[in-house]
Amino acid sequence: MEGNWKKLVEFDREHIWHPYTSMTDPLPVYPVKSANGCEITLTSGEVLIDGMSSWWSAIHGYNHPVMIEAIERQARTLPHIMFGGLTHEPAVDLARLLVDISPKGLDKVFYSDSGSVAVEVAMKMAIQYQYCLGKRHKNRFLTVRGGYHGDTFHAMSVCDPFNGMHSLSGDVLPAYYFADKPSVKYGEKWDQTAMDSMRKLFEKHHETICAVIIEPVVQGAGGMNFYHPSFLSETRTLCDKYDVLFIADEIATGLGRTGKMFGCEHAEIAPDIMCLGKTLTGGYMSFAATLATGQVAEGVSRGQPGVFMHGPTYMGNPLGCRVSWTSVQLLLESNWQENISRIELQMKRELACCKDIDWVRDVRSLGGIGVVELECPVDQGRIQRKFIERGVWIRPFGRLVYLMPPYIISGEQLGLLTRALFEEIKDRKNMQ
Numbered sequence: 001m002e003g004n005w006k007k008l009v010e011f012d013r014e015h016i017w018h019p020y021t022s023m024t025d026p027l028p029v030y031p032v033k034s035a036n037g038c039e040i041t042l043t044s045g046e047v048l049i050d051g052m053s054s055w056w057s058a059i060h061g062y063n064h065p066v067m068i069e070a071i072e073r074q075a076r077t078l079p080h081i082m083f084g085g086l087t088h089e090p091a092v093d094l095a096r097l098l099v100d101i102s103p104k105g106l107d108k109v110f111y112s113d114s115g116s117v118a119v120e121v122a123m124k125m126a127i128q129y130q131y132c133l134g135k136r137h138k139n140r141f142l143t144v145r146g147g148y149h150g151d152t153f154h155a156m157s158v159c160d161p162f163n164g165m166h167s168l169s170g171d172v173l174p175a176y177y178f179a180d181k182p183s184v185k186y187g188e189k190w191d192q193t194a195m196d197s198m199r200k201l202f203e204k205h206h207e208t209i210c211a212v213i214i215e216p217v218v219q220g221a222g223g224m225n226f227y228h229p230s231f232l233s234e235t236r237t238l239c240d241k242y243d244v245l246f247i248a249d250e251i252a253t254g255l256g257r258t259g260k261m262f263g264c265e266h267a268e269i270a271p272d273i274m275c276l277g278k279t280l281t282g283g284y285m286s287f288a289a290t291l292a293t294g295q296v297a298e299g300v301s302r303g304q305p306g307v308f309m310h311g312p313t314y315m316g317n318p319l320g321c322r323v324s325w326t327s328v329q330l331l332l333e334s335n336w337q338e339n340i341s342r343i344e345l346q347m348k349r350e351l352a353c354c355k356d357i358d359w360v361r362d363v364r365s366l367g368g369i370g371v372v373e374l375e376c377p378v379d380q381g382r383i384q385r386k387f388i389e390r391g392v393w394i395r396p397f398g399r400l401v402y403l404m405p406p407y408i409i410s411g412e413q414l415g416l417l418t419r420a421l422f423e424e425i426k427d428r429k430n431m432q
């Protein structure tokens, strides 16, 4: 058994790329045997409490019987069929459900296979919308610094230029407009000057801007910034004034994570286009959706070419649709709001002690997200190993050590996560 997994890891190291990792000098990876509820079992036998929800997606925990049953049943009936010229019940059921729970007006659904593609689709829709209305010069995007929208090329172009390493791509990426990062924190007093940079860009460039794209309330992978919802409502007003579409990237915030069903609800606004991914399948497979208003759909379908120019091979995959439908249904039937506020309260209480550590810059929680921001980056390889020794799965990035557990995590399990987090960031040797 032991020899077996050592060989597995050796082959992996030699041949398989991992996310944002060197192929020639990678940090260690740990082989997983199975996962159940909020526990991940490594092949080597250790059981880890999951603080990451597999990059924020596994909201119901792993191996949920209802999810597994849905997958098995759909796999036996119709795992896949092309979507050109055909449709099926899982696609219709999911669209009906998404239209029903989404902010007002979003009632046209485009299915794709991952978050980045959902963002590409949203951006293409915005460009094509303006084009079909005869506004061909409106083809630039406006966004804020500190954002993250995915790894494909056009999604990259609206990620934070510094974090997203735009310099690496030279002049391949189009240069878009970046307003200052939303500076008023969630829960602080609103200050209208926070809009200055955004408003100036609107005033100066609105004739060439087709859409604003933004992560509502929580900027996730770009730095875990929790910002004031008024930033969204003010941006919505500017969009309306200057005939610019509003794209909400809810891939991380959508479906409950921030304490509301969608991040936009904190500001009581509705976007023109909304992207869903990550949480959509509850972490059981890759699937995504881009929702648009009737107005956007009508614009896109008008004039030439008269159709929306996108249609991936696995579009509307029945398995993806059924899994997503089951996951959202499960969410709606659960007491997720109670769970999220319980998690938020416990994280606020139990992470507060981190503030006393010299190299901690900030500690913050919102909904099911708890963040400890450090003055310096962690030693990733070392702290990873230490967390595993403590029986938890926490994967920091850079200066951020954070928790985004499944919504179903118990108080006791969460307590083990917050304790381990505190103990390891207290250890100076884990810092670079």
Ligand SMILES: *Cc1c(COP(=O)(O)O)cnc(C)c1O
Pocket: 114, 115, 116, 117, 119, 148, 149, 150, 151, 215, 220, 221, 249, 250, 251, 252, 277, 278
């Ligand atoms: C993860 C993420 C994406 C990209 O989704 P993938 O499925 O990784 O392509 C886009 N936007 C946001 C806000 C995300 O958190």
